[in-house]
Amino acid sequence: MPSLLDLHPISRRSFLSGVAASAALVTLHPFAVRANGNQAHLRLMETTDIHVNVMPYDYYADKPNDTMGLARTASIIDSIRAEAGNSMLIDNGDFLQGNPMGDYMAYQKGMKPGDVHPVIKAMNVLGYDCGTLGNHEFNYGLDFMFNTLAGATFPFVCANLTKGQLASDPKQDPLYFKPYHIIEKQIRDGSGATSPVKVGFIGFVPPQIMLWDAKNLEGKAMTRDILQAARAWVPQMKEDGADIVIALSHSGIDGHGESEGMENASLYLAGVEGIDAIFTGHQHLVFPGPKDFEDVPGADAVKGTLLGKPAVMAGFWGSHMGLIDLLLEKDGSSWKIVDFTCEARPIYHRDDNRKVVADVKDKPEVVASVAAEHQATLDYVRTPVGKTSAPLYSYFALVADDPSIQIVSIAQSWYIKQMLKDGPHKDLPVLSAAAPFKAGGRGGADYFTDVPAGDIAIKNVADLYLYPNTIQAVAITGEQVKNWLEMSAGIFNQIEKGAKDAPLINPDFPSYNYDVIDGVTYQIDLTKPARYDKDGVVVHPESSRIVNLQFDGKPIDPGQTFAVATNNYRAGGGGKFPEIASDKVIFVGPDTNRDIIVRYIVDQGTINPSADGNWSFAPIGDTTVTFETGPKARDFLADFKGAEIEDAGDGVDGFAKFRLTI
Known part of the structure; x- marks a missing residue:
């Protein structure tokens, strides 16, 4: 046989x-017929x-x-x-x-x-x-x-x-x-x-x-x-x-x-x-x-x-x-x-x-x-915890600083600063890393966070942060902050100067590994190849996509130590980010990141989730790229006038295509 x-x-x-x-x-299946x-x-x-x-x-x-x-x-x-x-x-x-x-x-x-x-x-x-x-x-x-x-x-x-x-x-x-x-x-x-x-x-x-x-x-x-x-x-x-x-x-x-x-x-x-x-x-x-x-x-x-x-x-x-x-x-x-x-x-x-x-x-x-x-779940998720003065959405989370990531970072920093203020790490400047969990991809054209201004309920917080991760903080150097961002920047394809409508996003790179770090400012140079692949392997050691990385208005000191608020997945080595592992952990919290967002909203009453624009793409000149996102993104194009994003028609499988001039 x-x-x-x-x-x-x-x-x-x-x-x-x-x-x-x-x-x-x-x-009947053919096998059932012919047996x-x-x-x-x-x-x-x-x-x-x-x-x-x-x-x-x-x-x-x-x-x-x-x-x-x-x-x-x-x-x-x-x-x-x-x-x-x-x-x-x-x-x-x-x-x-x-x-x-x-x-x-x-x-x-x-x-x-x-x-x-x-x-x-x-x-x-x-x-x-x-x-x-x-x-x-x-x-x-x-x-x-x-x-x-x-x-x-x-x-x-x-x-x-x-x-x-x-x-x-x-x-x-x-x-x-x-x-x-x-x-x-x-x-x-x-x-x-x-x-x-x-x-x-x-x-x-x-x-x-x-x-x-x-x-x-x-x-x-x-x-x-x-x-x-x-x-x-x-x-x-x-x-x-x-x-x-x-x-x-x-x-x-x-x-x-x-x-x-x-x-x-x-x-x-x-x-x-x-x-x-x-x-x-x-x-x-x-x-x-x-x-x-x-x-x-x-x-x-x-x-x-x-x-x-x-x-x-x-x-x-x-x-x-x-x-x-x-x-x-x-x-x-x-x-x-x-x-x-x-x-x-x-x-x-x-x-x-x-x-x-x-x-x-x-x-x-x-x-x-x-x-x-x-x-019972419906009753639970509809419970209001506060208000938001502006909509929270993730349609553009991979191409511009984003309100849905911003509010997570703000809440994490708020919590970690309180936790570290009286301990041995009280003098460390606090940064915060967060990623878009709902950014289309495998989840489809409707898989995006979209919370209107007004009441914000538990379902909205769960939408912002899908996983029951717990809060942690790591102590790392300025150089390691840069490498963290270099790893995140692997989500983008390399773009040649003068390219027209080149695909921007690498579909094999999961969006939950695209961390934005707040507390620093930086740009991403897309003309350079990615230093790391999606598995954290160094593929272009000479490359440096992260440029103009600054802390407190000055170039970051590679040797300075920072506390970075994150979650147990990332702090434990999840995503294979360079040098980020359990030996860097300085704080392990009992609370989920999602609970911390709820506490922050309750504390503030009304939140203002507007993105602060701490990162952007380095200008290339006469270059356009395209990306796909949910069709409802068209409702928010006016928020990104300075970013030169325009509607480029329909994508595949229900997505919409947009063009970005860099």
Whole structure:
């Protein structure tokens, strides 16, 4: 029989195009149709990165949203199951944090023994077979996580999260969870007879949780390299009788080479002998698909394979259902894969006018299961805490100093100055670093902060600061401040003088790593190449994009020490900023950055979030660049007259294009 490397999956699209008009509403998958007496079709279904988005509702904007929601994804599960001869449903992690319902449950309602979290209620309704953990499961602490998981009617697996020090043999690690779970499932073959197949699921979480959630995990947990754990446990799964081994990898796809402790290890996980298929996530992208991974060596974004093995990444917030369809064949007393197809099926599309059109409706049982928590979340996010004298929006956050970043920086400085005023660091000048969390990109053309002037509520603060990060401060030199900004400036493409409408933004650089530092003034010279790539690797050591960097009206002293207010993610090394790590931390606060913004607004009563223009692009002369942002940005063009920004028509996927003269 051919190996997986030799297989040529059937296209579901080409199959369906040939279905006669008189066919039933639900069309069986080709494998279910063609399976012989010794063959069976098994469909594996994935959700990933739900981030508590059970309802198709944007709590930040306080309005329905047809691009999200497990209740929507759930409504196609019945039909997707009906297309299959046999099916199983899994979740690939990051379900517990990510929107105000998650915060309401953690900070307002809490989880007592016996309570069932709304996202778990929804999953229980849908009958999941297995799940694994994502990095955001740890944001509210271990106790909250375990209380939540206790309500699930299905098991969770994780092979690389330990209760303490790593053992010399990964199989001796003191794990918090079973590393894998083998389900003996009765499947119907092509003749209609049933027999058991043993499907093993093994789970992995990014090792970086020890940095990102050090406050919750230090002294309580450790993580092992994903590939080390896989190479230890997969052979054991085979020994225990697993016919098919499925990796639940809350880890993305990175083709830059295998390295120990890597965050996005799914490509190389496919190379582990014994793993038959991989569900991926974490990156909030889609695989297979036409855009996200087409240039990654070893990844086939058309067939949906990693190193020849079937793989899927099902978007985020319920935007897609990931499907791996396997044609199994009986080999003696066990089963093996002889063919496969992969698909990430969306819940919406855009029409010719670029408007979102829902392809599915809510599943009533899921909606009913979370109705009480949904209403409580609405009441929670609508609670006013103060007023803003000017609108807060992030449409231009990547191209000009921005009010949505400004208010975060002001609040962080306000807090840190109070915390340091009587201690050993009282004489350090305080700077503040903040990034735009909602700046379009993968989130789509509506993924921007937009708070009108007037009352400001908790939902608006949550919109400004999406994550439950906690406040920290680092002590660094003026030279390190410059390097911090050099890293941030990697979000911009290099621009030649005289260029016309050159693309400005590097789409591979995440906007949450574009830090603006307030308390200094500076310009960014786009004619220079970026010193660092998106992973913090020095690629042009001679380059210096940050020019005219000043503190207190004078060129910054490279040797002067500054306190920089930031969050636990960045202070712990998140984003791989040069020399920014836990050894630089001088203050660890108990408060979330979001709570600090609320306190600042309450203290001020009315805030004035106008940007102070502390950074800009260095003039190039006779040069224009373009960038894409939300179409509502057109309402705020008048605020940027001095920046020479003009409307340049429509972009793609619902975005608007703008031109900037530098």
